[in-house]
Amino acid sequence: MAKAPIITPQGEDFPRWYQDVLNKAQLAENGPVRGTMVIRPYAYAIWERMVSEMDARIKAAGAQNAYFPLFIPENYLQREAEHVEGFSPELAVVTHGGGKELEEPVVVRPTSETVIGEYMSKWIQSYRDLPLLLNQWANVVRWELRPRLFLRTSEFLWQEGHCAHASQADAAAYADRILREVYEDFMVNELAIPVFTGRKIPEERFAGAINTLSCEAMMRDGKALQMGTSHELGQNFARAFDIGYQDENGERQLCWTTSWGTSTRMMGGLIMAHGDDRGLLVPPRIAAVQAVVILVKDDDAGAVGDSTRRIGAELAAAGVRVKVDDAASTPFGRRATDWELKGVPVRIEVGPRDLAENLVTVVRRDTGEKFPVALNELTVKVAGLLEEIQSSMLSEATARRDAATVTVNSIGEAVEAAATGFARIPFDLLADGGVDELGRSAVTVRCLQLEDGSTPVEDHAPGAIALVARSY
RNA sequence: CGGGUGAUAGCGCAGCUUGGUAGCGCGCCUCGUUCGGGACGAGGAGGUCGGGAGUUCAAAUCUCCCUCACCCGACCA
Numbered sequence: 001m002a003k004a005p006i007i008t009p010q011g012e013d014f015p016r017w018y019q020d021v022l023n024k025a026q027l028a029e030n031g032p033v034r035g036t037m038v039i040r041p042y043a044y045a046i047w048e049r050m051v052s053e054m055d056a057r058i059k060a061a062g063a064q065n066a067y068f069p070l071f072i073p074e075n076y077l078q079r080e081a082e083h084v085e086g087f088s089p090e091l092a093v094v095t096h097g098g099g100k101e102l103e104e105p106v107v108v109r110p111t112s113e114t115v116i117g118e119y120m121s122k123w124i125q126s127y128r129d130l131p132l133l134l135n136q137w138a139n140v141v142r143w144e145l146r147p148r149l150f151l152r153t154s155e156f157l158w159q160e161g162h163c164a165h166a167s168q169a170d171a172a173a174y175a176d177r178i179l180r181e182v183y184e185d186f187m188v189n190e191l192a193i194p195v196f197t198g199r200k201i202p203e204e205r206f207a208g209a210i211n212t213l214s215c216e217a218m219m220r221d222g223k224a225l226q227m228g229t230s231h232e233l234g235q236n237f238a239r240a241f242d243i244g245y246q247d248e249n250g251e252r253q254l255c256w257t258t259s260w261g262t263s264t265r266m267m268g269g270l271i272m273a274h275g276d277d278r279g280l281l282v283p284p285r286i287a288a289v290q291a292v293v294i295l296v297k298d299d300d301a302g303a304v305g306d307s308t309r310r311i312g313a314e315l316a317a318a319g320v321r322v323k324v325d326d327a328a329s330t331p332f333g334r335r336a337t338d339w340e341l342k343g344v345p346v347r348i349e350v351g352p353r354d355l356a357e358n359l360v361t362v363v364r365r366d367t368g369e370k371f372p373v374a375l376n377e378l379t380v381k382v383a384g385l386l387e388e389i390q391s392s393m394l395s396e397a398t399a400r401r402d403a404a405t406v407t408v409n410s411i412g413e414a415v416e417a418a419a420t421g422f423a424r425i426p427f428d429l430l431a432d433g434g435v436d437e438l439g440r441s442a443v444t445v446r447c448l449q450l451e452d453g454s455t456p457v458e459d460h461a462p463g464a465i466a467l468v469a470r471s472y
Numbered sequence: 473c474g475g476g477u478g479a480u481a482g483c484g485c486a487g488c489u490u491g492g493u494a495g496c497g498c499g500c501c502u503c504g505u506u507c508g509g510g511a512c513g514a515g516g517a518g519g520u521c522g523g524g525a526g527u528u529c530a531a532a533u534c535u536c537c538c539u540c541a542c543c544c545g546a547c548c549a
Contacts, residue, residue, distance in 0.1 A: 006510070015543095023483080034540070089547065112549090142548070145473070151549090158549065206549095214549095225549065263549045296508050333509035347501095351508055361508080 034156030035147035045288030063133040076114035079240040086207020115240035150268035158263035192283035198447030210234035219272035224469040230260035280343030284386040296351030423448035
């Protein structure tokens, strides 16, 4: 059946494809104010899964959740010179409240280092209070000039960790631990998205940080997406907010702070790292709906519909996040297509012909593979299939990324490679304006790694490799 | 914020040059026939033509201002 494609093929126009998926899979749309976003229930359910998995890892890393206010006194931001300089252009500032002009304007948090720093300062007295490991789930506002749903919106949801440590070594170790045990682990094992981790070059650092680490993922158009960052803030904020403690010898010391964040941008990464020409493709572990049981066609007695619902209930009882689609008044093909668009990993088709033989037809969303499964084996088979799809999606994504990542030895080659993917280039070759030269071709340094993939601990580590790409 | 393009039904668009009853496709509702990969027929609902001002007997159409969106350039999770 040669039908017009439901969504724009990726190869034809990737941004258009992204928009189509957002619309057709009912994920998100623009809010009434420029740059704002409405997250629709299906996408929000996936976000809730992300929150739940991330939150568990954050707690396992020792951090505790807390909540700090949305409104921040403007003067807090100004206490850290680089911080205020970095964020000023994108601040939303409240000048009126209660019908009157405020004596001091209040900013809507773009990030919470400053408010949290103020309270850390009060809460930390002794080395016994350290490390203080906090995290909050919140919305933040950064006025964006060119918003894109999920990827760059003026308001977004995120998690921001804020910690105070006794020494620089502890701070560095924790920033790295979060990057690996929380971020990389979550992205690889839950989102099935391989990431390059590494150190940001000074120009790309968080405003006020002495070191920024990041996770960089490759989207299916070969562009990079920064999926998470973890910062060493040195003593910059500790100094500005007087976050200090008395050590074992009774000496007054300044803390070393860190901060780290991941946001709803990960939704954009999920869509663009896995989605194909049939729509979204959600890895089973993060899927809000792992399997849909779809009634193909009922019989006069309604027995097939009853079986469909019973099968759904059995799978749910076995712990599968399942949805029953028994809306037989809508043509089967239409519903099948809709669930594919939404990226549900497993589809279980129940029709009279199947039931006559005590089986159902199971379809994998990732491969399109279709096969019969005996009813009495369904629960076990589905559980196994979900795991298989999860690992297969990760290997597919990894293979795609590695095939599009090349090692080069000149800026010209790097620019060429960045047209379709990532390039690894010795950082030395980018000295003397090389970064700017890349920039003229819209190519940026995503992060620095050492030859063995480990993270450099200084800005000009000998032998550092720059991972460069076009990026979102 | 600069340059370009645009805004007409939920979505995609025509109509504008040459002012004169607001249209098409998809989607939606009803009924019937269908139903194992986006079904078909008949009937129907749905629009202050982005907002405001102006020109005119008359404006979706002409003029001005504003707002918003998309693409391209300077910043970011």
